[in-house]
Amino acid sequence: MAVAYTIGHSNHSLERFVELLRQFEVDVVADTRSQPHSSFCPHFNRESVKSWLEKSGIRYVYMGKELGGRPEGKQFYDPEGHVFYGKVADADFFLRGIERLERGLSRYRGIALLCSEENPSVCHRRLLIARVLTSRGIQVHHIRGDGSLQSEQELLAAEEAAQLSLFERDAWKSIPSVLPKKPRDSSSKPSETPVFAASSTSV
Structure with a gap:
């Protein structure tokens, strides 16, 4: 069974970040941030x-x-700025990203999905991406800042009673609002296009 990792850069140094990746033999980092920059940690x-x-x-x-937590388009947001993950999960751009990731998982030893939050339970890399990957038969493990590893199955078991059905699409949302105001037509637009073209020969 294919295995994917996730990691949040938090306030790590780049040296510590690489150390964590090497600890789990990660050889590819897939950056899933809609806005791939940090004012608090500019080295990321x-x-x-x-x-x-x-x-x-x-x-x-x-x-x-493809896999960012702040997609373009007001149809993906409720009036308070929460992201409708169910709608994102059904979107063509997201599914293309998942398929691209699956191709990469078949080629590389270890791929880690990068976002900013240290705790995966409050981040879209778990709440959206890991949930979809798990439903497609891929094991997901979360690399924590202290060097420990949490499996998605362990986290799901711990909160099983509170888990939403995959069919409750409208209730599947981001925990906090991701927007300072009501959603706009082009919310959280990435600053650049992906550096690698999506194809059968790339992650």
């Missing part, structure tokens, strides 16, 4: 982290356009 801005990873022998792929 897209070009900076890409350069550091590639110097460390780890490939970087930007997938925020």
